[in-house]
Amino acid sequence: xxxxxxxxxxxxxxxxxxxxxxxxxxxxxxxxxxxxxxxxxxxxxxxxxxxxxxxxxxxxxxxxxxxxxxxxxxxxxxxxxxxxxxxxxxxxxxxxxxxxxxxxxxxxxxxxxxxxxxxxxxxxxxxxxxxxxxxxxxxxxxxxxxxxxxxxxxxxxxxxxxxxxxxxxxxxxxxxxxxxxxxxxxxxxxxxxxxxxxxxxxxxxxxxxxxxxxxxxxxxxxxxxxxxxxxxxxxxxxxxxxxxxxxxxxxxxxxxxxxxxxxxxx
Amino acid sequence: xxxxxxxxxxxxxxxxxxxxxxxxxxxxxxxxxxxxxxxxxxxxxxxxxxxxxxxxxxxxxxxxxxxxxxxxxxxxxxxxxxxxxxxxxxxxxxxxxxxxxxxxxxxxxxxxxxxxxxxxxxxxxxxxxxxxxxxxxxxxxxxxxxxxxxxxxxxxxxxxxxxxxxxxxxxxxxxxxxxxxxxxxxxxxxxxxxxxxxxxxxxxxxxxxxxxxxxxxxxxxxxxxxxxxxxxxxxxxxxxxxxxxxxxxxxxxxxxxxxxxxxxxxxxxxxxxxxxxxxxxxxxxxxxxxxxxxxxxxxxxxxx
Ligand SMILES: Nc1ncnc2c1ncn2[C@@H]1O[C@H](COP(=O)(O)OP(=O)(O)OP(=O)(O)O)[C@@H](O)[C@H]1O
Ligand SMILES: [Mg+2]
Numbered sequence: 001x002x003x004x005x006x007x008x009x010x011x012x013x014x015x016x017x018x019x020x021x022x023x024x025x026x027x028x029x030x031x032x033x034x035x036x037x038x039x040x041x042x043x044x045x046x047x048x049x050x051x052x053x054x055x056x057x058x059x060x061x062x063x064x065x066x067x068x069x070x071x072x073x074x075x076x077x078x079x080x081x082x083x084x085x086x087x088x089x090x091x092x093x094x095x096x097x098x099x100x101x102x103x104x105x106x107x108x109x110x111x112x113x114x115x116x117x118x119x120x121x122x123x124x125x126x127x128x129x130x131x132x133x134x135x136x137x138x139x140x141x142x143x144x145x146x147x148x149x150x151x152x153x154x155x156x157x158x159x160x161x162x163x164x165x166x167x168x169x170x171x172x173x174x175x176x177x178x179x180x181x182x183x184x185x186x187x188x189x190x191x192x193x194x195x196x197x198x199x200x201x202x203x204x205x206x207x208x209x210x211x212x213x214x215x216x217x218x219x220x221x222x223x224x225x226x227x228x229x230x231x232x233x234x235x236x237x238x239x240x241x242x243x244x245x246x247x248x249x250x251x252x253x254x255x256x257x258x259x260x261x262x263x264x265x266x
Numbered sequence: 267x268x269x270x271x272x273x274x275x276x277x278x279x280x281x282x283x284x285x286x287x288x289x290x291x292x293x294x295x296x297x298x299x300x301x302x303x304x305x306x307x308x309x310x311x312x313x314x315x316x317x318x319x320x321x322x323x324x325x326x327x328x329x330x331x332x333x334x335x336x337x338x339x340x341x342x343x344x345x346x347x348x349x350x351x352x353x354x355x356x357x358x359x360x361x362x363x364x365x366x367x368x369x370x371x372x373x374x375x376x377x378x379x380x381x382x383x384x385x386x387x388x389x390x391x392x393x394x395x396x397x398x399x400x401x402x403x404x405x406x407x408x409x410x411x412x413x414x415x416x417x418x419x420x421x422x423x424x425x426x427x428x429x430x431x432x433x434x435x436x437x438x439x440x441x442x443x444x445x446x447x448x449x450x451x452x453x454x455x456x457x458x459x460x461x462x463x464x465x466x467x468x469x470x471x472x473x474x475x476x477x478x479x480x481x482x483x484x485x486x487x488x489x490x491x492x493x494x495x496x497x498x499x500x501x502x503x504x505x506x507x508x509x510x511x512x513x514x515x516x517x518x519x520x521x522x523x524x525x526x527x528x529x530x531x532x533x534x535x536x537x538x539x540x541x542x543x544x545x546x547x548x549x550x551x552x553x554x555x556x557x558x559x560x561x562x563x564x565x566x567x568x569x570x
Contacts, residue, residue, distance in 0.1 A: 066463050095472055103469030113464035117482045117561045127468040130478055159561035172464075179468060 015078050017042050017183050017214045018063055023072035025058055025238075032058045034238040036072070040183070040231065045209045046216045047225040047246065050235035051261055056218040057110075059235070060185050063216070064105045065098055077104055077182055103131060106176030110188040112168040114160040120171045121147065121156040127179045139178075146174040150204050166197030170204055177208075184208065184215040191220055222265055226250055234258045330531035334522060335538060343518030344539050350434055350503045350514060351543075355496055357439030362446035366454060367476065369447075380447070387444035393508050395441050399433035400509035434506040442499060449491045453484035485558040493551035497544050515539055 018040040025033035032055045040046045048056045061067040062074060065082050074081040081101055083090040093101075114123050124143035128134035134142075147153050150170040160168050169189055176184060186205065190198040202224050209215065209228045219225055225232060225246060232246035234255070242255045250266075253259045320326060334340055361383075368380035387395070403424040410421030428436070457480055465475045504516035511517075515536055523532035 064467055066466060099466070099469045099471045101469075102467060105467075107464075107467035109460060109464065109467075111460055113458070113460035115461065115464070115479060115483075117486075117558070119561070126478065127470075130474055131469050131471075161561060176467070 015042075016040060016075070017044070017077055018216065019075040020059075020063075021073040021075070023059070023062060023074065024070045025055070025062060025067060026070045032238050033062070033069075036238075036240050038233065038240060038243075040214060040216055042214055043212050044214055044231050045228050046231040046233060047229035048216065048218045048233040048235055049220070049222065049225060049261075050233075050241075054235040055238040056235055057187050058238075060107075060187050060216060060218055063183075063185060064102050064107055066107075076101065099131075103179055104181055105183045105185060106179055106181035107185045108169070108172050108176055108187065108189050111192050112160070112165070112172045114168055114172055114175070116160050119157050119159055120152065120163065123160070123171055124175045124178045127175065131179065143174070143178060146177055147171075149177075150174050151200070164197060165193045166200045169193065169201045173201075173204055173208075182214060184213055186215065186217040186219070188218050188220065220265070222250070222262075234261070236261070325530065326534065327528055327531040330526070330528055331534050331538075334519075334532060335535050337522070339518050339522065340515070340535060340539070343513065343515035344543070346513040347500065347503050347515040347539075348543060350431075350438065350506065351496065351500045354435050354438035354442060354503075355499055357435060358442035358446050358495075358499075359492075361439070361443035362450050365443065365447040366450045369451065370454070384444045384447050387441050388448075392437070392441040392502065393505055396434065396437040396505055396508035399428065399437040400430070402428045402433060430506075430509050430511040433509045434503075434511040437509065438499065438502060438506070442495065442502075445495060446492065449495070450484065450488055453486075453488035454480060456487045457483050482558060485554075486562060489551065489554050489558055493547065493554075496547055496551075500543055500547070501540065 016039045018038070020036055020038040023033050023036040024031070036055075036059060038046075038059075048059065050056055058067060062069050063076060063081070065074075068082070073083075079101060082093055082098055084093060085091075114120075115126065118126065121140065121143045124146055125136070125139040128139040128142065129136055144153070144156060147156055150173060152167060152170055152174075155163065155167060160171070163171065169192075173189070189205065190201050193201065198221070202221065205215075205217070206224075206228055217225075217229075229246040232243060232249045233240055234242040234249060234253075234257075236257045242249055242253060242258045249258065250262065253262055321328070365380045365383060368376040371377060406424050408421055409424055409427065410418045412418040412421075461479055461483065462475065465479045470478070503514050506514055507517055519532040519536040523529045526532070
């Protein structure tokens with residue numbers, strides 16, 4: 001089936017991986033995102049920080065269309081997400097097309113969201129086998145390699161309920177990677193974990209970052225942000241208040257709200 | 267891409283250390299339960315005396331029971347009852363799944379249709395529905411597709427289509443679908459919303475998500491009450507007399523009883539068979555529950 005579809009345009013180095021233009025998001029009367037502009041270049045590790053309720057998760061979820069945006073445009077890998085623009089009007093794409101667009105981004109959730117009725121390796125194989133129609137044997141081989149990569153080679157046959165939080169999150173990362181995404185989105189991947197388990201997940205993400213994966217990460221781990229980010233975004237009340245080089249933003253915040261937030265968390 | 271720094275987590279079997287002689291396990295003396303033994307003896311004694319009384323009681327006519335329990339008429343009745351149960355449940359399950367998907371869809375027409383279906387079939391007695399399906403061929407002698415005010419395109423004699431067996435199955439299945447739809451809806455609602463999002467984030471299509479992710483998880487919640495409904499359906503098949511459909515187990519045993527003027531032994535025959543089929547269904551349910559409980563029922567709380 002894949003063969004007869006036109007291949008998605010492969011983004012080039014010059015083209016931004018994610019490009020947000022004037023995004024607004026309303027939940028009823030709640031204005032969760034206010035005129036957000038953001039560009040993530042290929043290979044960039046963009047980390048979003050900010051107080052609770054500032055719209056970080058919402059922003060991430062808009063990128064892979066788990067939320068419908070109220071205004072603005074989202075471009076992922078050069079493609080307008082969720083709509084076809086014809087004569088200046090936005091035509092909603094068919095669910096099938098939206099599903100296809102989502103395949104190019106991987107997402108890791110705060111609460112893992114592994115499929116509880118499948119073992120670790122089945123979780124990882126699910127996408128390749130049932131979305132990309134990869135032969136089962138190939139998918140199993142790749143999944144085994146991914147499990148090894150996240151340090152869980154021995155636990156392929158365990159169900160999520162038999163894994164610790166850190167192990168579950170590493171399986172979740174492997175599951176997202178199995179789809180060979182070009183952009184990875186992480187929504188507070190360690191905030192549901194006990195402190196001693198945070199490290200093992202951060203290590204996996206760090207290695208992923210150094211392998212050149214483009215990603216956007218929401219986190220409360222400021223130290224980790226400083227270490228891996230090469231693009232830091234500070235959000236407050238639905239708006240991007242300050243962004244730029246992480247050292248600059250963290251050490252010499254220019255905005256008073258950034259300063260107030262950092263003085264609390266550092 | 268050499269990311270193998272994280273140490274592999276190893277599962278150390280609990281007894282491994284013991285086998286190596288490193289750990290001396292506690293010597294545990296289980297609690298004694300003298301009350302349980304006493305209760306067991308008392309209940310066995312009661313059961314035995316009751317069984318003895320029933321077995322030797324002449325009012326039960328066990329000779330007639332033995333004569334008819336495997337009579338061809340009865341066996342045929344058993345076969346039809348099982349067939350009605352299975353086919354009606356299959357019809358009900360398919361419709362119920364469709365109804366749940368329709369109710370969850372963003373198409374208002376589908377949602378409304380599903381709502382009306384459940385409203386109607388749950389809101390009228392099944393006996394009335396069966397009577398109606400029995401009369402269907404009288405009420406609508408011919409089913410035909412024709413243009414408005416125009417000539418007939420295709421037509422069919424209804425008696426060929428809605429035979430008593432079909433009327434019985436449709437009547438039972440449609441009625442049951444409305445109940446199952448509610449059970450299924452509860453099952454799907456019990457699933458965490460994150461499951462749907464995780465599947466969407468992988469780029470799965472809606473149909474695949476329903477089949478691969480949502481249905482197997484809902485099944486865990488759906489199977490026990492659906493087992494209940496199946497057993498209910500088994501006994502509801504005795505109502506097909508309303509159609510009238512006259513080959514099921516209850517009709518067969520009643521007919522013999524009326525001929526012999528001996529209701530009791532044939533009630534026992536019917537009871538014996540209904541109980542046997544129910545037991546069989548329970549075995550099936552056990553395996554279904556085990557299958558769909560995988561991944562979840564692996565950790566049990568300690569019972570005290
Ligand atoms: N489904 C929803 N319905 C209504 N309001 C919502 C919904 N989801 C989020 N919001 C609101 O939108 C705002 C942004 O929420 P969001 O979850 O994006 O914050 P966040 O920055 O991720 O916070 P946290 O750090 O606590 O995760 C909040 O005010 C929240 O109450
Ligand atoms: Mg959040």
